[in-house]
Amino acid sequence: MSAPFDITVVGAGPAGIAAAVTAVESGARVLLIDDNPRPGGQIWRGDWNSGREGDWLNRLAASHVQLETSTAAIDERILDKGRKLILATGARELFLPFPGWTLPGVTGVGGLQALIKGGFDVANKRIVLAGSGPLLLACASLAREKGASVMLVAEQSDSAHLRGFTASLWRHPGKLIEGARLGLSLLGSAYKTNCWVESAQGREHVESVQLRHAGRTWQERSVLLATGFGLVPNTELAALLGCHVEDGAVHVGDWQQTSRPSIYAAGELTGIGGVDKSIVEGRIAALAATGREAEARTLFSDRTTWREFAAGLLRTFAPRPEVLSLAAANTPICRCEDIPLSEVAAHGNWRDLKLATRCGMGFCQGRICGSITRALYGYGPNSPRPPAVPAPIQALLEEREL
Amino acid sequence: MPSTITIFVNSKPVPATPETTVAAALLNAGITTFRHSPRHEPRSPLCGMGICMECRVTIDGVPGLRSCQTLCREGMQVQLEVEPA
Amino acid sequence: MKPDVLIVGAGIVGSACAWELSQLGLRVLVIEDEAVGGGATAAGMGHLVVLDGSEAEFELSAASLRLWDQFVARMPEGVEYSRCGTLWVAADQEEMAEAQRKHNFCAAHGVRSEMLDPVQLAETEPNLCPGLAGGLVLPDDGILFAPVAAQWMIRDSKAELLRATVARLEGRRAILADGTVIEAGITVNAAGARAPHITPGIPVTPRKGQLVITDRYPGFIRHEIVELGYLKLAHAASGESVAFNVQPRKNGQVLVGSSRQHGVKTHEIDRHMLERMLRRAIEYLPALPQLAAIRCWTGLRPATPDGRALVGPWPAQPGMYLATGHEGLGITAATATGRLIADYVANRPPIFDATAFLPERCFHA
Ligand SMILES: Cc1cc2nc3c(=O)[nH]c(=O)nc-3n(C[C@H](O)[C@H](O)[C@H](O)COP(=O)(O)OP(=O)(O)OC[C@H]3O[C@@H](n4cnc5c(N)ncnc54)[C@H](O)[C@@H]3O)c2cc1C
Ligand SMILES: Cc1cc2nc3c(=O)[nH]c(=O)nc-3n(C[C@H](O)[C@H](O)[C@H](O)COP(=O)(O)OP(=O)(O)OC[C@H]3O[C@@H](n4cnc5c(N)ncnc54)[C@H](O)[C@@H]3O)c2cc1C
Ligand code: FES
Numbered sequence: 010m011s012a013p014f015d016i017t018v019v020g021a022g023p024a025g026i027a028a029a030v031t032a033v034e035s036g037a038r039v040l041l042i043d044d045n046p047r048p049g050g051q052i053w054r055g056d057w058n059s060g061r062e063g064d065w066l067n068r069l070a071a072s073h074v075q076l077e078t079s080t081a082a083i084d085e086r087i088l089d090k091g092r093k094l095i096l097a098t099g100a101r102e103l104f105l106p107f108p109g110w111t112l113p114g115v116t117g118v119g120g121l122q123a124l125i126k127g128g129f130d131v132a133n134k135r136i137v138l139a140g141s142g143p144l145l146l147a148c149a150s151l152a153r154e155k156g157a158s159v160m161l162v163a164e165q166s167d168s169a170h171l172r173g174f175t176a177s178l179w180r181h182p183g184k185l186i187e188g189a190r191l192g193l194s195l196l197g198s199a200y201k202t203n204c205w206v207e208s209a210q211g212r213e214h215v216e217s218v219q220l221r222h223a224g225r226t227w228q229e230r231s232v233l234l235a236t237g238f239g240l241v242p243n244t245e246l247a248a249l250l251g252c253h254v255e256d257g258a259v260h261v262g263d264w265q266q267t268s269r270p271s272i273y274a275a276g277e278l279t280g281i282g283g284v285d286k287s288i289v290e291g292r293i294a295a296l297a298a299t300g301r302e303a304e305a306r307t308l309f310s311d312r313t314t315w316r317e318f319a320a321g322l323l324r325t326f327a328p329r330p331e332v333l334s335l336a337a338a339n340t341p342i343c344r345c346e347d348i349p350l351s352e353v354a355a356h357g358n359w360r361d362l363k364l365a366t367r368c369g370m371g372f373c374q375g376r377i378c379g380s381i382t383r384a385l386y387g388y389g390p391n392s393p394r395p396p397a398v399p400a401p402i403q404a405l406l407e408e409r410e411l
Numbered sequence: 412m413p414s415t416i417t418i419f420v421n422s423k424p425v426p427a428t429p430e431t432t433v434a435a436a437l438l439n440a441g442i443t444t445f446r447h448s449p450r451h452e453p454r455s456p457l458c459g460m461g462i463c464m465e466c467r468v469t470i471d472g473v474p475g476l477r478s479c480q481t482l483c484r485e486g487m488q489v490q491l492e493v494e495p496a
Numbered sequence: 497m498k499p500d501v502l503i504v505g506a507g508i509v510g511s512a513c514a515w516e517l518s519q520l521g522l523r524v525l526v527i528e529d530e531a532v533g534g535g536a537t538a539a540g541m542g543h544l545v546v547l548d549g550s551e552a553e554f555e556l557s558a559a560s561l562r563l564w565d566q567f568v569a570r571m572p573e574g575v576e577y578s579r580c581g582t583l584w585v586a587a588d589q590e591e592m593a594e595a596q597r598k599h600n601f602c603a604a605h606g607v608r609s610e611m612l613d614p615v616q617l618a619e620t621e622p623n624l625c626p627g628l629a630g631g632l633v634l635p636d637d638g639i640l641f642a643p644v645a646a647q648w649m650i651r652d653s654k655a656e657l658l659r660a661t662v663a664r665l666e667g668r669r670a671i672l673a674d675g676t677v678i679e680a681g682i683t684v685n686a687a688g689a690r691a692p693h694i695t696p697g698i699p700v701t702p703r704k705g706q707l708v709i710t711d712r713y714p715g716f717i718r719h720e721i722v723e724l725g726y727l728k729l730a731h732a733a734s735g736e737s738v739a740f741n742v743q744p745r746k747n748g749q750v751l752v753g754s755s756r757q758h759g760v761k762t763h764e765i766d767r768h769m770l771e772r773m774l775r776r777a778i779e780y781l782p783a784l785p786q787l788a789a790i791r792c793w794t795g796l797r798p799a800t801p802d803g804r805a806l807v808g809p810w811p812a813q814p815g816m817y818l819a820t821g822h823e824g825l826g827i828t829a830a831t832a833t834g835r836l837i838a839d840y841v842a843n844r845p846p847i848f849d850a851t852a853f854l855p856e857r858c859f860h861a
Contacts, residue, residue: 046432124459128430360534364538394765
């Protein structure tokens with residue numbers, strides 16, 4: 010069967026949009042799919058009106074890219090859609106468990122941001138954000154903008170690390186950083202480093218959270234808690250397609266090519282680095298896939314800059330040992346199956362753990378708990394099987410259709 | 412946010428807009444428990460982005476849909492396993 | 497110290513052998529290179545079912561179920577045992593006649609069973625499509641999660657477990673991949689579909705099966721539901737087939753099977769077979785397409801040319817016993833298999849006359 014498209018792009022975040030738009034501008038027939046109802050990925054989320062996101066989203070809207078939203082790529086049939094495939098499936102948040110982290114009212118940091126962008130009204134809500142990384146600030150300033158009272162932003166990283174990192178920021182005038190600077194100035198004393206959440210209390214909903222800073226612990230009452238410790242790439246589909254995954258990210262060469270012929274990867278999927286790295290990688294992948302290597306080459310130095318920035322990000326916000334050991338014996342690690350730490354801790358590898366306890370066998374397919382066990386013990390899910398994303402049985406059927 | 416449409420949660424009307432995700436509309440209506448875990452602990456949206464599956468609800472008769480990745484539609488019927496308070 | 501017994505394979509069959517042989521007071525060493533219960537045992541549906549394809553098959557499965565009753569009473573909750581029963585559905589009058597025959601067979605052999613007419617069938621399983629002819633329920637069949645059962649058997653037996661790959665198993669010794677030689681009083685080849693890899697000449701070949709598991713939908717189905725055509729299809733010695741076979745996991749998940757492909761050794765999902773299998777299931781359960789699938793996987797059943805397991809001494813290798821070749825019934829049949837091996841080793845009368853399963857039938861000197 011001859012493929013209906015020259016290039017299929019999976020994921021309509023910054024990387025995927027940049028790839029799709031660049032490829033279509035090279036004259037290719039391009040299909041872009043995303044499982045969300047709107048394009049934009051984690052950061053843009055259909056925000057047409059502001060700055061750079063508006064630019065890319067408008068370029069996408071004006072282009073001949075065929076966009077299919079609310080559509081997930083679940084297995085190898087995605088390969089039949091186009092001659093070449095660019096994977097830009099982005100990242101998810103890393104959660105680290107502590108007593109009470111499963112209570113309603115506790116969300117991710119990016120999770121809260123996404124919910125707010127989805128219309129969750131946080132006006133007059135008291136919010137504590139705790140975890141690590143620039144996302145804390147981005148979410149805090151969004152929540153403020155929407156009328157929430159941000160009680161505290163608790164950054165677990167220590168101030169020495171952070172000073173080094175902020176000192177290097179002038180070289181990277183990206184959106185994320187602008188947001189972070191803005192956030193910092195707005196927050197003032199509500200921003201604490203060396204500070205983390207120890208537990209959340211409540212019966213049906215979080216009622217208070219216990220925080221620790223400089224040897225002191227205290228509780229914040231009647232709050233929502235947003236918590237997250239950085240990002241981890243969504244490698245499931247790539248792994249299912251046989252692309253080599255190393256240290257939790259898809260391994261790519263100079264042209265963003267994966268270990269599988271005709272499959273490229275771009276953005277957070279190849280290593281966490283923020284929106285600018287995603288865009289430049291998306292463009293390089295599309296240029297390489299459409300035979301414009303010379304132009305792609307002109308973007309290499311940009312890419313190097315953003316990758317260095319990414320490396321700094323990872324060093325600065327690496328979780329400290331204390332936040333890796335907050336869970337109590339009865340704290341659920343696998344939320345889908347309710348498997349507590351005491352049952353999870355006793356195994357030496359993912360498969361033993363899974364077969365003995367059902368950890369990772371639930372509906373999230375081990376995405377949440379598997380990232381946790383990787384952070385805690387160094388192992389996680391390693392045998393991808395279809396569907397890459399849970400999907401109705403119907404979706405497994407249509408031989409040719411997605 | 413001006414409410415322009417109505418969805419129904421366990422048959423009770425809940426205001427929403429077409430730009431709102433079902434998860435956000437439920438949270439705005441004060442619903443905090445979306446489902447229960449196997450050990451019957453209350454759960455609600457965690458990731459907001461289709462990964463954790465804690466926001467699953469039944470929509471127009473189809474069980475197990477991610478409310479954080481579904482936009483509200485006029486007249487949509489959302490069913491929760493528990494009666495909202 | 498030299499072990500009395502060396503077992504290769506900690507699947508459900510090897511684990512049951514380890515448990516029974518330990519009861520004899522023997523020192524047992526089990527060698528496994530994967531997780532305990534990580535082979536076909538982790539892939540299988542875990543349906544504990546009385547089959548009546550032949551008198552011998554009936555004896556094996558019925559004896560096994562009686563033993564399983566004693567085991568599950570002692571096993572942890574994680575074994576997820578549920579006595580959900582089997583519902584054999586009849587699509588037409590011809591299959592209804594088969595249901596009646598089965599019913600009579602059960603009655604004659606002291607197994608409880610109950611015929612259902614179309615109305616009773618619809619009441620029992622409301623999600624089945626209309627227009628079926630009826631069915632037969634065997635209420636004492638059950639299901640479990642076999643890897644946890646295997647882990648319990650190994651633990652409870654106090655057998656020693658060695659994580660290593662056996663390169664060759666000959667007579668009374670195993671040669672590990674790193675060259676280490678381990679001698680034992682006797683050996684048991686319970687390496688499942690890989691049995692002939694370490695002992696060439698064992699007539700076992702892989703028969704691939706695929707499964708799909710859904711999210712939790714408690715009450716969607718209540719029994720393990722199997723089409724009456726299943727046995728015909730399952731016992732066809734070659735080729736490819738699919739049959740309607742669905743299971744209600746204790747937690748409400750629905751496990752959808754089943755398919756058979758002969759001689760395929762790889763674990764990839766076969767899209768064509770998967771699709772055929774699902775379409776077959778949807779004919780019986782029209783609401784199935786809406787349920788969310790979490791994972792598809794495959795497993796290799798250890799099949800023999802005559803469809804009967806290999807349980808007993810292997811004449812080609814003095815000192816070696818075989819406990820493999822159970823094809824699609826190994827989880828069910830593990831308990832009686834373990835007991836039979838122990839009976840032979842202890843030289844006591846077997847739990848039932850299992851001559852039909854003696855490997856010597858396949859040995860041509
Ligand atoms: C929750 C969250 C919030 C963030 N907030 C910010 C922020 O405020 N500021 C900032 O600078 N950076 C933020 N980031 C970082 C952000 O990930 C990157 O800067 C940027 O969005 C990465 O772009 P991307 O294209 O690589 O991936 P993403 O933006 O993650 O896009 C990937 C897209 O692919 C879709 N997808 C994944 N798998 C499939 C599949 N199998 N089939 C179909 N579609 C699929 C996803 O749903 C998503 O829409 C956030 C990240 C996360 C995870
Ligand atoms: C899709 C499917 C559905 C099924 N459904 C059912 C059902 O509902 N009911 C039922 O009763 N049966 C069912 N079965 C059949 C059942 O799963 C098998 O018959 C049974 O698990 C076989 O158990 P075993 O211990 O012989 O093999 P295995 O579980 O494969 O165990 C063999 C073990 O030996 C190890 N091993 C092999 N070679 C070596 C070596 N050289 N060195 C070290 N270790 C080695 C392997 O790692 C493995 O763990 C099903 C099978 C499939 C595939
Ligand atoms: S909130 Fe996590 S999937 Fe919807």
